[in-house]
Amino acid sequence: MYYAVTIATLVTMALALLRAVLGPSVYDRVLAVNMLGTKTVLLLSVIAFLYGRPDFLDLALAYALINFIGVLAVLEFFRSRALRRSAERGARQ
Amino acid sequence: MIVIFGIFLLTLLVITAIAIVRTDNLFVAVMLMGIASLLIAANFFLLDAADVALTEAAVGAGISTVLFLGALALTSERERAKSSNRLLSFIVVAAAALILIYATFDKPRFGDPEAPVQTHVAPWYLEKTPEYIDIPNVVTAVLGSFRGYDTLGEVFVVFTAGIGVLFLLGGGKATGTVPEEKINEGLRHHLIPRVVGRILIPFILLFGLYVQFHGEYGPGGGFQAGAIIAAAIILFALLEGEKRALSVLPERVLLGLMACGPLLYGAVGLAGILLGGNFLDYSVLSSDPVKGQQLGILLIEAGVGITVTGVLLGIFHAFAARGR
């Protein structure tokens, strides 16, 4: 029973990776990375139970928290890049 | 069955690696490297190596992505035109790959119980840990006590990396095209991420402390905890802006953290000598040798955590303060 969920999650991770490789704009790729992150949390939780080692759930918890920070860093990057570009455009004119 | 899962994840990793090499937009490459780190962490987890998986998840997926994006903000986003001498590099890479593949022919089969590591090294550690150190997590026992010199070296490597980055990038001045208030405000005007982030920061810090002190009983330890605590403070810096993060944890404090970690580790080692044992011999730290070992491991893990936090935050601020 756990195997079925694990296989479903792994297939979804492969599909998300395909979206990350194919996605025409950068936002598609960021979406794919975020989705892969949450699927990894689910995968880790299910496999921790498959192994019978519930104290491995710490990793899933850490990953759920860290994934959020990556996406916000991307946002900050876009924001500061947009600011810098508009400032340069303004300085050039 | 688990092996099939592992092979599947490694196949995804190969696809990601090919995609990273083929793209010329560096931002895409950074995103894909985050994915690669995720897949490797999941694979480590499948191989039952929880400590390494936690470190890879905390450092590779969170902190590395942030640092790469900080570097990208300082440089351009497209790769430069490729250089012309491809044949020589191809020969070098192919030779190195062939040598590595040839070297794997002699290794024992995966999971072979007769392998030397399973018959000599691993049983010794598994037997001696309850006798000398008596903590449930053998990885921390090996890392902290049996191979304490290696960990001392690792701490000094992290410290040196921090010093190196600060030499190259520290003390950057604002270049001045963008008004400073606007670039220093972070994501303050995006209300929802800001509220949710501020709720989460105390919990991430608490989780980091839990991982630090729980390292003797479950997956965890100094490196992971340092990365998680640094991630929490980087989240604060992303949300509230660089300036407020620096007013919360000024540069002097970061330099102090960077230096105090290895100092603590070395001091524990020297305390071993002063109390009559060898360098990094923890048994003499207390009247009962086992308790002394546990106390020693606790102190050096704290030293490792402090170092990693200070260095990661110092590097982040060096990048973030430069491109203004």
Place this chain on the structure above:
Amino acid sequence: MSALLDTLSWVLLTLGGLSVLVGGIGALRMPDLYTRMHAASVTDSLGAILVLGGIMLQAGWSLATIKLIAILLFLLLTSPTSSNALASAALLAGTRPFAEAGQDEEAPK
């Protein structure tokens, strides 16, 4: 009683696996960024609740259940926020939804 819990956990896990798979297929096949975000968020919220709920029923009352509740809470708190932040960044940069006539004006490639 434990047979009931087992069956319930089976059902939840199967439904969770199905919803994760459906969301993944949706993220690949949908025509536009915003519709893909809809599909991906199905996996993040519904999939997470069903899968983690199924595992929680198997774990019973133990420390593992508390950790699973914490993981579920953090997932439910952070993944909608990430989607919101991503959508607002995409909108500010100029990506337009598929339903409008014009295509992406300034979306960086």
